[in-house]
Amino acid sequence: MRAVVYERPGRVALRTVPDARIERPGDAVVRVAAAGVCGSDLIFVGRGLYQAGQRCGHEFLGVVEETGRAVTALRVGDAVLAPFCWADGDCRHCLAGLLTSCADGGVWGLGEGSDGGQGEAVRVPHADATLVRLPAEALTDRRLAPAVLALADVLPTGHHAVVAAGVRPGSTVAVVGDGAVGLCAVLAAARAGAERIIAVGSHPGRLRLALRFGATDTLAARGADADRRLAELTDGHGVDAAVEAVGTTPALETAIRATRPGGTVGFVGLPHHDTAPDLGPAFFHNVALRGGIAPVRRYLPELLPEVCAGSLDAGALFDFTGTLADVPAAYDAMSGRTVLKALIRP
Structure with a gap:
């Protein structure tokens, strides 16, 4: 064959x-x-x-x-x-x-x-x-x-991220990553009743698809720019839950920094970190990390x-x-x- x-x-x-x-x-x-x-x-x-x-x-x-x-x-x-x-x-x-x-x-x-x-x-x-x-x-x-x-x-993996992050009706959610898993997490967050879903990526066509899948906001930014603009979108309070759907250190750090104290990051991106992520913000703000292979x-x-x-x-x-x-x-x-x-x- x-x-x-x-x-x-x-x-x-x-x-x-x-x-x-x-x-x-x-x-x-x-x-x-x-x-x-x-x-x-x-x-x-x-x-x-x-x-x-x-x-x-x-x-x-x-x-x-x-x-x-x-x-x-x-x-x-x-x-x-x-x-x-x-x-x-x-x-x-x-x-x-x-x-x-x-x-x-x-x-x-x-x-x-x-x-x-x-x-x-x-x-x-x-x-x-x-x-x-x-x-x-x-x-x-x-x-x-x-x-x-x-x-x-990809669809159950996006769903797994949303379950791990504890997304509930009325939640504000950030989804970091505009690949297939990230877009499926947008779809899953909408299914779970999230009130606000911020899709973070860099590809215009994929961010348009995120809107079709239920995102309320899209953000074409990375690193410090993404941090600043996510803070602006949430009036400095942070999101209730974040999804990390890339598997890189910058994506995980963005998801952690976007999450309010006591919130949860659902991480499902296949890890391929070139450097160790800074977990300090998660530690000092009691941000939980849950997820893994779906x-x-x-x-x-x-x-x-x-x-x-x-x-x-x-x-x-x-x-x-x-x-x-x-x-x-x-x-x-x-x-x-x-x-x-x-x-x-x-």
Whole structure:
């Protein structure tokens, strides 16, 4: 089969690799119908954090093509969505809702020998606990498919940030980062009833999309300028909650400084800090830091019905559609910020 693999820092390629196949009784093989390229893919590829030949991609949906003998909840032909990690569903961490900490879990493409989502098919370990059955139209409806694909990672990650930050009806929220996760956090904050949502970024088109997703204010600024203007927008009081959706030291420091004493920062940007963040303002103002990697599978039963009903729709994030052969170009375009998020149909 064909799959996208890592070649060298900053470069991926489409290659022929061994077919996905059942290896354990709880496995399923999913034929990929749509896959996404994520900002974290760019970080891992750009910084050379993969091994040569390692599969890429962790966002996909498709059709069950084969199941192991222990799989009971799924049938061949089922339309399914895969969260970005697999998990057994019954260890103590999974039962506590932290499926991303499953001792027998992993992330597509990162575990040794695991398949990546940017390929023609994927072997899914612990298929019963990992995969979520979808209505058939989630694969065929051109409007619905992108909205559902956002549930593989970025939409639940934005939701996780809002949950971690304790956003409530009437809250004032700052979202630092105008990538897909930050925009999904705007959408999630609006869903949670925030009264005021300040989207902080640098890309005009993305900030316009933030307004469409529910932001009340946008702010194209960084560093001290962002600090000053956030203070002005909140009359010096700070926001009740902030979301950090970038993963860099400046973004985390901006989120902390924007938050009122006793408030909370939900941090979900994949960390790639070049320097240690200054946590002094968090310490002296009792600003809580909560967040981390999103347990996506935990949130899907809550979010999927709203997505399928059309009341929660992040499909507009996808502004590039191509085939597997177009994935290297999609990585380049996303790295250059001319594309926000790519949808790939094998």
